[in-house]
Amino acid sequence: MRELSIPQGDFMLGAVDRKILAKLQGDFPICERPYAEAAGQIGISEDELLQRLQQLLADKVLTRFGPMFQIEEMGGAFVLAALVAPEERYDEVTALVNELPEVAHNYRREHALNMWFVLATETKDGIAEAIARIERDTGLAVYAFPKEREFFVEMKLEAR
Amino acid sequence: MIDDTDRALIVATQGGLPLVPRPYHALAEQLALSADEVMHRLKTMLETGIIRRIGAVPNHYAIGWTANGMTVWDVADKQVDELGARIGALDFVTHCYRRPRALPAWPYNLFAMVHGASRDECSAKATEIRSLLGDACRQSDILYSTKILKKSGLRIGS
Incomplete structure:
Protein backbone atom coordinates (compact mmCIF):
# COMPACT_ATOMS: atom_id res chain seq x y z
CA MET A 1 0.00 0.00 0.00
CA ARG A 2 1.40 3.33 -1.03
CA GLU A 3 1.02 6.57 0.90
CA LEU A 4 -0.94 9.43 -0.51
CA SER A 5 0.54 12.86 -0.63
CA ILE A 6 -1.53 15.61 0.90
CA PRO A 7 -3.09 17.80 -1.75
CA GLN A 8 -2.61 21.53 -1.60
CA GLY A 9 -5.84 23.32 -1.46
CA ASP A 10 -8.80 24.60 0.14
CA PHE A 11 -9.32 22.63 3.25
CA MET A 12 -8.96 23.14 6.91
CA LEU A 13 -5.51 21.75 7.69
CA GLY A 14 -2.87 24.25 8.75
CA ALA A 15 0.83 24.00 7.99
CA VAL A 16 1.78 22.16 11.19
CA ASP A 17 -0.96 19.55 10.81
CA ARG A 18 0.04 19.00 7.20
CA LYS A 19 3.60 18.43 8.32
CA ILE A 20 2.43 15.95 10.94
CA LEU A 21 0.51 14.05 8.27
CA ALA A 22 3.39 14.15 5.82
CA LYS A 23 5.97 12.95 8.36
CA LEU A 24 3.99 10.56 10.50
CA GLN A 25 2.29 8.12 8.14
CA GLY A 26 4.95 5.57 8.98
CA ASP A 27 8.26 5.16 10.80
CA PHE A 28 6.89 6.27 14.16
CA PRO A 29 9.78 5.52 16.53
CA ILE A 30 9.83 2.67 19.01
CA CYS A 31 11.69 4.17 21.97
CA GLU A 32 11.00 5.54 25.43
CA ARG A 33 9.69 8.96 24.30
CA PRO A 34 8.57 8.41 20.69
CA TYR A 35 6.29 11.46 20.54
CA ALA A 36 9.15 13.66 21.73
CA GLU A 37 11.43 12.22 19.05
CA ALA A 38 8.83 12.61 16.29
CA ALA A 39 7.95 16.12 17.50
CA GLY A 40 11.63 17.08 17.25
CA GLN A 41 11.66 16.05 13.58
CA ILE A 42 8.60 18.20 12.95
CA GLY A 43 9.95 21.12 14.95
CA ILE A 44 7.30 21.26 17.68
CA SER A 45 7.16 20.18 21.32
CA GLU A 46 6.08 16.74 22.51
CA ASP A 47 3.10 18.37 24.21
CA GLU A 48 1.96 20.12 21.06
CA LEU A 49 2.25 16.92 19.00
CA LEU A 50 0.15 14.98 21.51
CA GLN A 51 -2.50 17.71 21.56
CA ARG A 52 -2.61 17.99 17.80
CA LEU A 53 -2.90 14.23 17.33
CA GLN A 54 -5.78 14.21 19.81
CA GLN A 55 -7.48 16.99 17.85
CA LEU A 56 -6.88 15.35 14.44
CA LEU A 57 -8.45 12.16 15.78
CA ALA A 58 -11.39 14.06 17.30
CA ASP A 59 -11.93 15.89 13.98
CA LYS A 60 -11.72 12.54 12.15
CA VAL A 61 -8.89 13.78 9.96
CA LEU A 62 -7.14 10.68 11.26
CA THR A 63 -9.06 7.46 11.63
CA ARG A 64 -6.36 6.05 13.90
CA PHE A 65 -2.83 6.57 15.17
CA GLY A 66 -0.85 3.43 15.79
CA PRO A 67 0.32 0.17 14.23
CA MET A 68 -1.29 -1.13 11.04
CA PHE A 69 -1.37 -4.90 11.11
CA GLN A 70 -1.11 -7.39 8.26
CA MET B 1 3.33 -16.68 13.75
CA ILE B 2 2.40 -14.95 16.95
CA ASP B 3 2.12 -16.10 20.56
CA ASP B 4 -0.40 -15.09 23.20
CA THR B 5 1.67 -12.10 24.32
CA ASP B 6 1.92 -10.74 20.76
CA ARG B 7 -1.81 -11.27 20.41
CA ALA B 8 -2.48 -9.33 23.62
CA LEU B 9 -0.28 -6.54 22.29
CA ILE B 10 -2.23 -6.47 19.02
CA VAL B 11 -5.54 -6.33 20.87
CA ALA B 12 -4.21 -3.49 23.04
CA THR B 13 -2.94 -1.40 20.09
CA GLN B 14 -5.32 -2.13 17.18
CA GLY B 15 -7.48 0.84 18.18
CA GLY B 16 -4.42 3.10 18.43
CA LEU B 17 -1.35 3.83 20.54
CA PRO B 18 -1.85 5.59 23.88
CA LEU B 19 -1.42 9.36 23.42
CA VAL B 20 0.87 9.81 26.41
CA PRO B 21 4.58 10.67 26.51
CA ARG B 22 5.63 7.06 27.17
CA PRO B 23 3.09 4.99 25.20
CA TYR B 24 5.09 1.75 25.24
CA HIS B 25 5.51 2.01 29.00
CA ALA B 26 1.76 2.56 29.34
CA LEU B 27 1.13 -0.59 27.29
CA ALA B 28 3.66 -2.49 29.37
CA GLU B 29 1.86 -1.54 32.54
CA GLN B 30 -1.50 -2.50 31.09
CA LEU B 31 -0.23 -5.90 29.94
CA ALA B 32 2.04 -6.60 32.95
CA LEU B 33 5.15 -6.76 30.75
CA SER B 34 8.37 -4.77 30.80
CA ALA B 35 8.59 -1.77 28.47
CA ASP B 36 11.66 -3.35 26.88
CA GLU B 37 9.67 -6.44 26.02
CA VAL B 38 6.83 -4.38 24.51
CA MET B 39 9.29 -2.44 22.35
CA HIS B 40 11.23 -5.55 21.38
CA ARG B 41 8.06 -7.39 20.33
CA LEU B 42 6.79 -4.43 18.30
CA LYS B 43 10.14 -4.15 16.52
CA THR B 44 10.08 -7.86 15.73
CA MET B 45 6.53 -7.63 14.35
CA LEU B 46 7.64 -4.72 12.15
CA GLU B 47 10.56 -6.77 10.84
CA THR B 48 8.43 -9.80 10.07
CA GLY B 49 5.70 -7.76 8.40
CA ILE B 50 2.97 -8.50 10.95
CA ILE B 51 3.01 -4.74 11.50
CA ARG B 52 3.06 -2.97 8.13
CA ARG B 53 3.90 0.37 9.70
CA ILE B 54 3.27 2.53 12.76
CA GLY B 55 1.85 6.01 12.32
CA ALA B 56 -1.11 8.13 11.33
CA VAL B 57 -3.95 6.62 9.32
CA PRO B 58 -5.62 9.55 7.56
CA ASN B 59 -9.19 9.80 6.40
CA HIS B 60 -8.66 10.36 2.67
CA TYR B 61 -11.71 12.59 2.38
CA ALA B 62 -10.65 14.83 5.24
CA ILE B 63 -7.20 15.47 3.77
CA GLY B 64 -8.60 16.59 0.43
CA TRP B 65 -8.67 13.35 -1.56
CA THR B 66 -12.40 13.59 -2.08
CA ALA B 67 -12.57 11.45 -5.22
CA ASN B 68 -11.69 7.81 -4.63
CA GLY B 69 -12.05 5.53 -7.62
CA MET B 70 -11.69 1.79 -7.67
CA THR B 71 -10.72 1.18 -11.29
CA VAL B 72 -11.49 -2.35 -12.45
CA TRP B 73 -10.27 -4.03 -15.63
CA ASP B 74 -11.04 -7.18 -17.57
CA VAL B 75 -7.56 -8.17 -18.70
CA ALA B 76 -6.57 -11.25 -20.71
CA ASP B 77 -5.49 -13.95 -18.24
CA LYS B 78 -2.17 -14.54 -19.99
CA GLN B 79 -1.12 -10.91 -19.65
CA VAL B 80 -2.68 -9.87 -16.36
CA ASP B 81 0.36 -10.56 -14.15
CA GLU B 82 2.83 -8.74 -16.35
CA LEU B 83 0.49 -5.78 -16.84
CA GLY B 84 -0.60 -5.75 -13.18
CA ALA B 85 3.02 -5.25 -12.13
CA ARG B 86 3.28 -2.25 -14.47
CA ILE B 87 0.03 -0.74 -13.20
CA GLY B 88 1.11 -1.28 -9.59
CA ALA B 89 4.35 0.58 -10.34
CA LEU B 90 2.48 3.75 -11.41
CA ASP B 91 3.07 6.31 -8.68
CA PHE B 92 -0.59 7.32 -8.41
CA VAL B 93 -1.91 3.78 -7.89
CA THR B 94 -2.19 3.10 -4.16
CA HIS B 95 -3.22 -0.55 -4.29
CA CYS B 96 -3.30 -2.98 -7.20
CA TYR B 97 -4.54 -6.56 -7.04
CA ARG B 98 -5.46 -9.45 -9.27
CA ARG B 99 -8.78 -10.92 -8.09
CA PRO B 100 -11.14 -13.60 -9.41
CA ARG B 101 -13.96 -12.64 -11.78
CA ALA B 102 -17.55 -13.41 -10.71
CA LEU B 103 -19.21 -14.07 -14.06
CA PRO B 104 -21.62 -13.00 -15.37
CA ALA B 105 -22.10 -10.19 -12.81
CA TRP B 106 -18.45 -9.19 -12.55
CA PRO B 107 -16.04 -9.63 -15.49
CA TYR B 108 -13.08 -7.72 -13.97
CA ASN B 109 -9.89 -9.40 -12.74
CA LEU B 110 -7.56 -6.42 -12.08
CA PHE B 111 -8.28 -3.76 -9.45
CA ALA B 112 -6.31 -0.51 -9.06
CA MET B 113 -7.20 2.26 -6.60
CA VAL B 114 -6.74 5.86 -7.70
CA HIS B 115 -7.39 9.04 -5.72
CA GLY B 116 -7.84 12.66 -6.67
CA ALA B 117 -9.20 16.00 -5.62
CA SER B 118 -11.88 15.52 -8.31
CA ARG B 119 -13.41 12.79 -10.44
CA ASP B 120 -11.78 14.35 -13.50
CA GLU B 121 -8.41 13.77 -11.89
CA CYS B 122 -9.29 10.12 -11.23
CA SER B 123 -10.57 9.54 -14.74
CA ALA B 124 -7.41 11.07 -16.22
CA LYS B 125 -5.44 8.53 -14.17
CA ALA B 126 -7.73 5.75 -15.40
CA THR B 127 -7.04 6.85 -18.98
CA GLU B 128 -3.32 6.41 -18.34
CA ILE B 129 -3.92 2.91 -17.01
CA ARG B 130 -6.09 2.15 -20.04
CA SER B 131 -3.34 3.12 -22.45
CA LEU B 132 -0.84 0.90 -20.63
CA LEU B 133 -3.20 -2.06 -20.83
CA GLY B 134 -3.86 -1.62 -24.56
CA ASP B 135 -5.57 -4.45 -26.39
CA ALA B 136 -5.21 -6.82 -23.44
CA CYS B 137 -8.10 -4.95 -21.76
CA ARG B 138 -11.56 -5.91 -22.96
CA GLN B 139 -13.69 -3.70 -20.70
CA SER B 140 -13.35 -1.53 -17.62
CA ASP B 141 -15.20 0.60 -15.07
CA ILE B 142 -14.50 3.07 -12.24
CA LEU B 143 -16.44 2.65 -9.01
CA TYR B 144 -16.35 5.88 -7.05
CA SER B 145 -16.90 5.74 -3.31
CA THR B 146 -19.63 8.08 -2.17
CA LYS B 147 -19.53 7.35 1.55
CA ILE B 148 -17.30 5.71 4.15
CA LEU B 149 -19.72 3.40 5.94
CA LYS B 150 -17.09 2.02 8.31
CA LYS B 151 -13.33 2.38 8.75
CA SER B 152 -12.25 0.81 11.98
CA GLY B 153 -9.42 -1.32 10.62
CA LEU B 154 -8.55 -4.68 12.10
CA ARG B 155 -10.42 -5.69 15.27
CA ILE B 156 -9.60 -9.05 16.74
CA GLY B 157 -11.34 -10.17 19.90
CA SER B 158 -9.64 -10.03 23.28
Whole structure:
Protein backbone atom coordinates (compact mmCIF):
# COMPACT_ATOMS: atom_id res chain seq x y z
CA MET A 1 0.00 0.00 0.00
CA ARG A 2 1.40 3.33 -1.03
CA GLU A 3 1.02 6.57 0.90
CA LEU A 4 -0.94 9.43 -0.51
CA SER A 5 0.54 12.86 -0.63
CA ILE A 6 -1.53 15.61 0.90
CA PRO A 7 -3.09 17.80 -1.75
CA GLN A 8 -2.61 21.53 -1.60
CA GLY A 9 -5.84 23.32 -1.46
CA ASP A 10 -8.80 24.60 0.14
CA PHE A 11 -9.32 22.63 3.25
CA MET A 12 -8.96 23.14 6.91
CA LEU A 13 -5.51 21.75 7.69
CA GLY A 14 -2.87 24.25 8.75
CA ALA A 15 0.83 24.00 7.99
CA VAL A 16 1.78 22.16 11.19
CA ASP A 17 -0.96 19.55 10.81
CA ARG A 18 0.04 19.00 7.20
CA LYS A 19 3.60 18.43 8.32
CA ILE A 20 2.43 15.95 10.94
CA LEU A 21 0.51 14.05 8.27
CA ALA A 22 3.39 14.15 5.82
CA LYS A 23 5.97 12.95 8.36
CA LEU A 24 3.99 10.56 10.50
CA GLN A 25 2.29 8.12 8.14
CA GLY A 26 4.95 5.57 8.98
CA ASP A 27 8.26 5.16 10.80
CA PHE A 28 6.89 6.27 14.16
CA PRO A 29 9.78 5.52 16.53
CA ILE A 30 9.83 2.67 19.01
CA CYS A 31 11.69 4.17 21.97
CA GLU A 32 11.00 5.54 25.43
CA ARG A 33 9.69 8.96 24.30
CA PRO A 34 8.57 8.41 20.69
CA TYR A 35 6.29 11.46 20.54
CA ALA A 36 9.15 13.66 21.73
CA GLU A 37 11.43 12.22 19.05
CA ALA A 38 8.83 12.61 16.29
CA ALA A 39 7.95 16.12 17.50
CA GLY A 40 11.63 17.08 17.25
CA GLN A 41 11.66 16.05 13.58
CA ILE A 42 8.60 18.20 12.95
CA GLY A 43 9.95 21.12 14.95
CA ILE A 44 7.30 21.26 17.68
CA SER A 45 7.16 20.18 21.32
CA GLU A 46 6.08 16.74 22.51
CA ASP A 47 3.10 18.37 24.21
CA GLU A 48 1.96 20.12 21.06
CA LEU A 49 2.25 16.92 19.00
CA LEU A 50 0.15 14.98 21.51
CA GLN A 51 -2.50 17.71 21.56
CA ARG A 52 -2.61 17.99 17.80
CA LEU A 53 -2.90 14.23 17.33
CA GLN A 54 -5.78 14.21 19.81
CA GLN A 55 -7.48 16.99 17.85
CA LEU A 56 -6.88 15.35 14.44
CA LEU A 57 -8.45 12.16 15.78
CA ALA A 58 -11.39 14.06 17.30
CA ASP A 59 -11.93 15.89 13.98
CA LYS A 60 -11.72 12.54 12.15
CA VAL A 61 -8.89 13.78 9.96
CA LEU A 62 -7.14 10.68 11.26
CA THR A 63 -9.06 7.46 11.63
CA ARG A 64 -6.36 6.05 13.90
CA PHE A 65 -2.83 6.57 15.17
CA GLY A 66 -0.85 3.43 15.79
CA PRO A 67 0.32 0.17 14.23
CA MET A 68 -1.29 -1.13 11.04
CA PHE A 69 -1.37 -4.90 11.11
CA GLN A 70 -1.11 -7.39 8.26
CA ILE A 71 -3.44 -10.13 9.34
CA GLU A 72 -2.23 -12.57 6.66
CA GLU A 73 1.19 -12.54 8.32
CA MET A 74 -0.37 -13.93 11.49
CA GLY A 75 -2.29 -16.71 9.77
CA GLY A 76 -5.48 -14.76 9.16
CA ALA A 77 -7.17 -13.48 6.04
CA PHE A 78 -8.20 -10.19 4.52
CA VAL A 79 -10.84 -10.34 1.76
CA LEU A 80 -12.67 -7.73 -0.29
CA ALA A 81 -16.37 -8.49 -0.71
CA ALA A 82 -19.40 -6.77 -2.17
CA LEU A 83 -23.15 -7.00 -2.31
CA VAL A 84 -26.15 -5.41 -3.99
CA ALA A 85 -28.16 -3.61 -1.29
CA PRO A 86 -31.60 -2.47 -2.44
CA GLU A 87 -31.84 1.32 -2.00
CA GLU A 88 -34.81 1.11 0.35
CA ARG A 89 -32.86 -1.27 2.60
CA TYR A 90 -29.48 0.43 2.33
CA ASP A 91 -29.27 1.75 5.90
CA GLU A 92 -30.56 -1.46 7.41
CA VAL A 93 -28.08 -3.56 5.41
CA THR A 94 -25.25 -1.17 6.35
CA ALA A 95 -26.04 -1.66 10.04
CA LEU A 96 -26.16 -5.45 9.68
CA VAL A 97 -22.85 -5.60 7.82
CA ASN A 98 -21.05 -3.09 10.06
CA GLU A 99 -22.15 -4.95 13.17
CA LEU A 100 -19.61 -7.70 12.46
CA PRO A 101 -16.23 -6.90 14.05
CA GLU A 102 -14.69 -8.76 11.09
CA VAL A 103 -15.77 -5.90 8.80
CA ALA A 104 -12.71 -3.61 8.86
CA HIS A 105 -13.85 -1.06 6.24
CA ASN A 106 -17.05 -0.55 4.31
CA TYR A 107 -17.63 1.86 1.44
CA ARG A 108 -20.67 2.85 -0.55
CA ARG A 109 -19.81 2.81 -4.25
CA GLU A 110 -21.68 3.80 -7.39
CA HIS A 111 -22.40 0.50 -9.12
CA ALA A 112 -25.07 -2.22 -9.07
CA LEU A 113 -22.72 -3.78 -6.49
CA ASN A 114 -23.16 -0.77 -4.22
CA MET A 115 -21.59 -1.90 -0.93
CA TRP A 116 -17.91 -2.92 -0.78
CA PHE A 117 -16.34 -4.09 2.44
CA VAL A 118 -13.15 -5.72 3.67
CA LEU A 119 -13.33 -8.70 5.98
CA ALA A 120 -10.36 -9.27 8.27
CA THR A 121 -10.39 -12.52 10.23
CA GLU A 122 -7.90 -14.24 12.48
CA THR A 123 -8.21 -17.55 10.70
CA LYS A 124 -8.69 -18.41 7.03
CA ASP A 125 -11.98 -20.17 7.87
CA GLY A 126 -13.27 -17.01 9.49
CA ILE A 127 -13.94 -15.45 6.08
CA ALA A 128 -16.46 -18.09 5.00
CA GLU A 129 -18.15 -17.86 8.40
CA ALA A 130 -18.45 -14.07 8.23
CA ILE A 131 -19.82 -14.23 4.68
CA ALA A 132 -22.36 -16.88 5.68
CA ARG A 133 -23.47 -14.73 8.59
CA ILE A 134 -23.90 -11.62 6.41
CA GLU A 135 -25.87 -13.61 3.86
CA ARG A 136 -28.08 -15.04 6.60
CA ASP A 137 -28.60 -11.70 8.36
CA THR A 138 -29.31 -9.69 5.21
CA GLY A 139 -30.80 -12.33 2.88
CA LEU A 140 -28.45 -10.97 0.18
CA ALA A 141 -25.75 -12.75 -1.83
CA VAL A 142 -22.17 -11.75 -0.98
CA TYR A 143 -19.53 -11.74 -3.73
CA ALA A 144 -16.02 -12.43 -2.42
CA PHE A 145 -12.97 -11.11 -4.26
CA PRO A 146 -9.95 -12.56 -2.45
CA LYS A 147 -6.68 -11.21 -3.76
CA GLU A 148 -4.87 -13.69 -5.98
CA ARG A 149 -1.86 -11.46 -6.36
CA GLU A 150 -0.79 -8.08 -5.00
CA PHE A 151 1.12 -5.66 -7.24
CA PHE A 152 2.64 -2.69 -5.54
CA VAL A 153 5.74 -0.69 -4.90
CA GLU A 154 6.14 0.46 -1.32
CA MET A 155 7.00 4.14 -1.38
CA LYS A 156 5.88 7.39 0.11
CA LEU A 157 4.91 10.43 -1.85
CA GLU A 158 5.84 13.89 -0.72
CA ALA A 159 3.11 16.48 -0.34
CA ARG A 160 2.62 18.00 -3.74
CA MET B 1 3.33 -16.68 13.75
CA ILE B 2 2.40 -14.95 16.95
CA ASP B 3 2.12 -16.10 20.56
CA ASP B 4 -0.40 -15.09 23.20
CA THR B 5 1.67 -12.10 24.32
CA ASP B 6 1.92 -10.74 20.76
CA ARG B 7 -1.81 -11.27 20.41
CA ALA B 8 -2.48 -9.33 23.62
CA LEU B 9 -0.28 -6.54 22.29
CA ILE B 10 -2.23 -6.47 19.02
CA VAL B 11 -5.54 -6.33 20.87
CA ALA B 12 -4.21 -3.49 23.04
CA THR B 13 -2.94 -1.40 20.09
CA GLN B 14 -5.32 -2.13 17.18
CA GLY B 15 -7.48 0.84 18.18
CA GLY B 16 -4.42 3.10 18.43
CA LEU B 17 -1.35 3.83 20.54
CA PRO B 18 -1.85 5.59 23.88
CA LEU B 19 -1.42 9.36 23.42
CA VAL B 20 0.87 9.81 26.41
CA PRO B 21 4.58 10.67 26.51
CA ARG B 22 5.63 7.06 27.17
CA PRO B 23 3.09 4.99 25.20
CA TYR B 24 5.09 1.75 25.24
CA HIS B 25 5.51 2.01 29.00
CA ALA B 26 1.76 2.56 29.34
CA LEU B 27 1.13 -0.59 27.29
CA ALA B 28 3.66 -2.49 29.37
CA GLU B 29 1.86 -1.54 32.54
CA GLN B 30 -1.50 -2.50 31.09
CA LEU B 31 -0.23 -5.90 29.94
CA ALA B 32 2.04 -6.60 32.95
CA LEU B 33 5.15 -6.76 30.75
CA SER B 34 8.37 -4.77 30.80
CA ALA B 35 8.59 -1.77 28.47
CA ASP B 36 11.66 -3.35 26.88
CA GLU B 37 9.67 -6.44 26.02
CA VAL B 38 6.83 -4.38 24.51
CA MET B 39 9.29 -2.44 22.35
CA HIS B 40 11.23 -5.55 21.38
CA ARG B 41 8.06 -7.39 20.33
CA LEU B 42 6.79 -4.43 18.30
CA LYS B 43 10.14 -4.15 16.52
CA THR B 44 10.08 -7.86 15.73
CA MET B 45 6.53 -7.63 14.35
CA LEU B 46 7.64 -4.72 12.15
CA GLU B 47 10.56 -6.77 10.84
CA THR B 48 8.43 -9.80 10.07
CA GLY B 49 5.70 -7.76 8.40
CA ILE B 50 2.97 -8.50 10.95
CA ILE B 51 3.01 -4.74 11.50
CA ARG B 52 3.06 -2.97 8.13
CA ARG B 53 3.90 0.37 9.70
CA ILE B 54 3.27 2.53 12.76
CA GLY B 55 1.85 6.01 12.32
CA ALA B 56 -1.11 8.13 11.33
CA VAL B 57 -3.95 6.62 9.32
CA PRO B 58 -5.62 9.55 7.56
CA ASN B 59 -9.19 9.80 6.40
CA HIS B 60 -8.66 10.36 2.67
CA TYR B 61 -11.71 12.59 2.38
CA ALA B 62 -10.65 14.83 5.24
CA ILE B 63 -7.20 15.47 3.77
CA GLY B 64 -8.60 16.59 0.43
CA TRP B 65 -8.67 13.35 -1.56
CA THR B 66 -12.40 13.59 -2.08
CA ALA B 67 -12.57 11.45 -5.22
CA ASN B 68 -11.69 7.81 -4.63
CA GLY B 69 -12.05 5.53 -7.62
CA MET B 70 -11.69 1.79 -7.67
CA THR B 71 -10.72 1.18 -11.29
CA VAL B 72 -11.49 -2.35 -12.45
CA TRP B 73 -10.27 -4.03 -15.63
CA ASP B 74 -11.04 -7.18 -17.57
CA VAL B 75 -7.56 -8.17 -18.70
CA ALA B 76 -6.57 -11.25 -20.71
CA ASP B 77 -5.49 -13.95 -18.24
CA LYS B 78 -2.17 -14.54 -19.99
CA GLN B 79 -1.12 -10.91 -19.65
CA VAL B 80 -2.68 -9.87 -16.36
CA ASP B 81 0.36 -10.56 -14.15
CA GLU B 82 2.83 -8.74 -16.35
CA LEU B 83 0.49 -5.78 -16.84
CA GLY B 84 -0.60 -5.75 -13.18
CA ALA B 85 3.02 -5.25 -12.13
CA ARG B 86 3.28 -2.25 -14.47
CA ILE B 87 0.03 -0.74 -13.20
CA GLY B 88 1.11 -1.28 -9.59
CA ALA B 89 4.35 0.58 -10.34
CA LEU B 90 2.48 3.75 -11.41
CA ASP B 91 3.07 6.31 -8.68
CA PHE B 92 -0.59 7.32 -8.41
CA VAL B 93 -1.91 3.78 -7.89
CA THR B 94 -2.19 3.10 -4.16
CA HIS B 95 -3.22 -0.55 -4.29
CA CYS B 96 -3.30 -2.98 -7.20
CA TYR B 97 -4.54 -6.56 -7.04
CA ARG B 98 -5.46 -9.45 -9.27
CA ARG B 99 -8.78 -10.92 -8.09
CA PRO B 100 -11.14 -13.60 -9.41
CA ARG B 101 -13.96 -12.64 -11.78
CA ALA B 102 -17.55 -13.41 -10.71
CA LEU B 103 -19.21 -14.07 -14.06
CA PRO B 104 -21.62 -13.00 -15.37
CA ALA B 105 -22.10 -10.19 -12.81
CA TRP B 106 -18.45 -9.19 -12.55
CA PRO B 107 -16.04 -9.63 -15.49
CA TYR B 108 -13.08 -7.72 -13.97
CA ASN B 109 -9.89 -9.40 -12.74
CA LEU B 110 -7.56 -6.42 -12.08
CA PHE B 111 -8.28 -3.76 -9.45
CA ALA B 112 -6.31 -0.51 -9.06
CA MET B 113 -7.20 2.26 -6.60
CA VAL B 114 -6.74 5.86 -7.70
CA HIS B 115 -7.39 9.04 -5.72
CA GLY B 116 -7.84 12.66 -6.67
CA ALA B 117 -9.20 16.00 -5.62
CA SER B 118 -11.88 15.52 -8.31
CA ARG B 119 -13.41 12.79 -10.44
CA ASP B 120 -11.78 14.35 -13.50
CA GLU B 121 -8.41 13.77 -11.89
CA CYS B 122 -9.29 10.12 -11.23
CA SER B 123 -10.57 9.54 -14.74
CA ALA B 124 -7.41 11.07 -16.22
CA LYS B 125 -5.44 8.53 -14.17
CA ALA B 126 -7.73 5.75 -15.40
CA THR B 127 -7.04 6.85 -18.98
CA GLU B 128 -3.32 6.41 -18.34
CA ILE B 129 -3.92 2.91 -17.01
CA ARG B 130 -6.09 2.15 -20.04
CA SER B 131 -3.34 3.12 -22.45
CA LEU B 132 -0.84 0.90 -20.63
CA LEU B 133 -3.20 -2.06 -20.83
CA GLY B 134 -3.86 -1.62 -24.56
CA ASP B 135 -5.57 -4.45 -26.39
CA ALA B 136 -5.21 -6.82 -23.44
CA CYS B 137 -8.10 -4.95 -21.76
CA ARG B 138 -11.56 -5.91 -22.96
CA GLN B 139 -13.69 -3.70 -20.70
CA SER B 140 -13.35 -1.53 -17.62
CA ASP B 141 -15.20 0.60 -15.07
CA ILE B 142 -14.50 3.07 -12.24
CA LEU B 143 -16.44 2.65 -9.01
CA TYR B 144 -16.35 5.88 -7.05
CA SER B 145 -16.90 5.74 -3.31
CA THR B 146 -19.63 8.08 -2.17
CA LYS B 147 -19.53 7.35 1.55
CA ILE B 148 -17.30 5.71 4.15
CA LEU B 149 -19.72 3.40 5.94
CA LYS B 150 -17.09 2.02 8.31
CA LYS B 151 -13.33 2.38 8.75
CA SER B 152 -12.25 0.81 11.98
CA GLY B 153 -9.42 -1.32 10.62
CA LEU B 154 -8.55 -4.68 12.10
CA ARG B 155 -10.42 -5.69 15.27
CA ILE B 156 -9.60 -9.05 16.74
CA GLY B 157 -11.34 -10.17 19.90
CA SER B 158 -9.64 -10.03 23.28
